[in-house]
Amino acid sequence: MKRVILLICSLSILLGLLPATIADAATVNPKAILEKKFPRERVTVSKSIDLNGDNKKEHLLITDSGNFYLINSKGTIVLIDTNYYNDEDPTFHILNISAKEKHVAITLDYFPSNTELFVYKYQDGTLKKKLSVIGDVGIKLSKTGEIKQLWKNYYPEGGWEIAVANYKWDHKKGKYVGSGEVPR
Known part of the structure; x- marks a missing residue:
């Protein structure tokens, strides 16, 4: 009888811990992952999104030192670019190019009216820069990538x-590809 009670108590304890373990594994904290690997970096802007349609999120992070990182769905941290400074925090935009393809756009706003834009395509577990322009009057983005x-x-x-x-x-x-009055 003691063995049965002991077995039931052990199973209830294990089953009580199991949902917490599953929930912890499903919850990813990209800020904590980056700050653990690079203790001097502090994340100021972040966004998590599935960029390639594999039902796994990639994580985009910009730090107070101006570094732009990607944590891909395999958990690999990739430094994408540096010097992301501006008057306001940088802003992430997701451009839906097609049903299976999304691009990452980052805007940096500078006083009084300049906006700098960088657009990246997700390829081979990293982001590749595909466009960089400055709008000294502004930049307008559509969700479809125009x-x-x-x-x-x-x-x-x-x-x-x-x-x-x-x-x-x-x-x-x-x-x-540019059309209209493209700056030289």
């Missing part, structure tokens, strides 16, 4: 007018 760059086209005699360049992803070329 990008509008508003910039100042200066006259030789002084003054300027707003020029508009449009960028769209070209699957065949594997890059963003």
